[in-house]
Structure formats: structure tokens, C-alpha cells
Amino acid sequence: MSDVRGSETLRKYEEINDRIRRGEATVMTADEFINAVESSGLQRAAEEVDVVTTGTFGAMCSSGAFLNFGHSDPPIKMWHCWLNDVPAYRGIAAVDAYIGASAMSETKGFEYGGGHVIEDLVSGREIKLRADAYGTDCYPRRYIETTITLEDLNQAILLNPRNAYQHYNAATNSTSRTIHTYMGTLLPNYGNVTFSGSGQLSPLYKDRNFETIGIGTRIFLGGGVGYVIGEGTQHLPQKQFGTLMVKGDLKQMSRRYLKGATFNKYGTTLYVGLGVPLPIINERVAGSAALRDSEILTDILDYGIPSRDRPSVKRTSYEELKSGKVVIGDSVINSSSLSSFKIAKEVAEDLRDKILEKRFLLNRPAELLPAEREFKPLLVKTPAKMNARS
């Protein structure tokens, strides 16, 4: 077998698509593939299965949508802009805006944010648009208030700078008070453990070495079709913290797989349903796609320590986390997920069925994602140091 990452020694993309078109492709979800490997061995399963589908449905704060509103008459070059009182980013052309999932309503605060705006848009609900402007010779209007729906927009493009973490740290709390975090409610004195990610269904963990996922990879995104457009922010593949930047047409997506959410006393976010089809192009990819929850490890970190470098309390597996009970020291502690396995499974099954029904083809990435990246901290420099350097 060739050592080159992404080598197509078992089958080529063209062969897979030919089989899909002829209705002859063998396609399985990652759960099903694990069973196939168990019963017939990795080598045989790798020879027989063309594509393994994956899925996840979890909170992905680095999500948002580019919207184009069209021009009013007289036209406006929007300065500030709000959608249902949630501020949208306006540092781009006159009537383009970016609504970010974690932006919060200026009237409802934690209860409504950009993630909810995106869910409301995709549900076909009317959204209140408000914008001000300083007025120019070419864009004289200074204020606008109207309503929009998804259908009214010229473009609504979901573009998420960081989605689908390969795996994530689990969380607990050593302090004597309940804390409210992006990892949910953490009870005092190691009262519970929360975790995120779909484990053996995780899109990026199942192609652990990024042999098939790259720029241009067609994926399931929010119930529609999306594309990987590059590595996500904080991509750290050598530690299995790889991430994706993805985009897709919001107009094709569904509210089932895009849900606005609030983490109590933390903020708003968007739950995104995302699935990646993995072509079994070589045995390494097959081996990775066959990884089980018991082989996917993560650290339980103490979120009671308000520091960048939170200490690890225990190294554990997704199998233990998913069992609902985690042993820490002498104690058995309840654990539960923040992302939905039920919907993750649905995503993987939907993607499998779309491929089997010839409605979804795979493609060779234009470029693979980096296999190694630095993860640098933000240094807090004193003005004196800054002066000394300049």
C-alpha cells in the first residue's frame, strides 16, 4: 500500500461514483461498518464497502450566514444592521451582512441570538430587519425597517469558520458551586460530566489522518448539500482536534438540522447537523472508519479552573462517556452528552440513503487539509514591551 496520504489503492473516486450511478455501491454508516468489520474482518470489509457515512449534531459557535438583502429605493449603505434585534456584521458591501450564531439579541439577551435567527430563516419565518446609515451621495437613505424571509434574500449562504471538531474535551467541575459553561451545567464537587461529539460517528475522527476530506469535499450540511472549503480555525489534526470550514446554500437546508440554542449564562449558539461521506480509498481509511467508541479517547477537564490550561482529571473513552457513568477516583459520576446521538445517527443514515438513491456523489478534494498545525496562545503584552519592539 502506498504511504502517500490520500492514495487510492483500493478504489478511485471515479470507480465509486460509477458504482453509485449503477446502483451497485455498498454504502454503510460508520456504526454499520464497525459491525461489518467485526463479522468479516477489516480487510474484507474494506474490499466490500465503497463508502462509510458519518454524522454529528452539536453546538458549533463558529457558524453563521452571509445574507444579501437586495437594494431598497432609495438605496442604503447599511452601517449597523439588526435581524430580530440581533446585530449582524456590516463591514462588507452595502446590503451584505454576516449573522453570527453567537451574536445575542439586544432586547432578549441570552434567550435569542444569531443561531435562532438562522433557525427562524430556515423555518420560513419572517425576520425584522433594521439598519441605519450615515448616507452618501450614492446611498442616500439613512434608516430602514422592514421584514424579510429566506425566500426574499438573493443569497443566504451558511458559512461556518469552525465546525465538526474531530473530538472534544469532556468537562467536570471541582469547585463547590454550580458553574454554567459552554459545556453546559456542571454541578459542584465533580457532580457530573458533560461531553460533546458523536464518537464513533464523528465525521473527522473516522478519517483520522485527513486522507479523503479536503477542499471541495461535498458533505451533508444542515439537511442540504455543503462543501468543505478548508481547514477550520484552531485546526490541530496531530492531536485529533481537526476542524472544518464549510459552506452551503441555506435555502436548501432544514430546521431539523439547524437549531438555535442557549447555554445558560453563557450565550447563544447554533446546533449544526453535519455529515461527511468517507470513500474507502485505502486500508488506512478503512481502519480509521472502523474505530469504535472504546478506541476514541478524550480528557475530562476541570472547568472549575478558570484558566486556559485546565487540568485533566481523567483520560477516558467515548464508550465510558456514552455509558452514562464515569469513574473518577472512588466515585461513579453521571455523564451525558451535549450533542445529539439520535440526530447524528439520522444524519449518517440520511447521507447513506442519499448516496444509495444516486442523489449524492463523492468527489476528490482539490487539496487535502494540513496534517499538522500550530495552536498558538494569545500573549498579553505590556505596552512597554510593545514599545520596545517597535
Next chain:
Amino acid sequence: MIHTMNLRLVYRPEHVKKPILAEIVLRKKVRLNILDAKVNSQKGELIISVPLDGEQLKDLIKTFEAEGVTVEPLPRIVEIDREKCTSCGACISPCPVSALAFDPSYTLLLDENRCVGCRVCVDACPFRAIKMA
């Protein structure tokens, strides 16, 4: 198996100073659990959980009513809005009485007999899908 039932007890101002609950506990030897209590000089409202059903439950309700306490059975303390719930699990491990769990297909289940109405799940739910009934 005996089911627990939750009851809301509403005391009128003239009853607030009488130890009605203690007397009934002693008389009926019922192992009740107080889930919530709001008492001031004007009135009192308790939510209790009692491990009784059938005739025994009816008898207990009559005993309270004979003392002038209004009793309202609460079949559910919290309600899950299935339209909003994604079965993510964020409410499960924070629940102090393990009243929430997954079924084998990872759908969220609520065991109403265990729920003590502490509200932790209401705040922990990212989709605001859990409400006090």
C-alpha cells in the same frame, strides 16, 4: 409497584401557624418528601411527593382537605416539548435524581416518579424544551 404522586397543598392564612403537615405525617405515617415550599404570613404553598396511590392516596388527600388545606394533584412537574427537544442529553447528567435518561435509541425519557421539580433541567436545556408544568 407504588407510584409516587406529587401534590400541591395550598394553606389559607389561618392555617399557616398550625403544624398540619407534621400532624398528618405522624398520624398517617406517610413518608412524604417536600419538593417546594413557599410560606409567608399570608399563605402557604407546598409541593410534596407521596409514595401512595389508589385508596391510600385518596385517604391522604381527604385528611388534608378535612384540615382546610386545598389539595391539587400534579401528575407531572416538568414537561418536555418534543418539537423543541433534540435528545441532546444536556439535561441528563445535571439532574440530581436521575429522572432523565436515554432509551436505547438515544431518545430522551423523563421518569415522572423520580422528578422532584428542582428546575436544573429547565435551565440546562439549550433549546428551552423543558418547562415546569
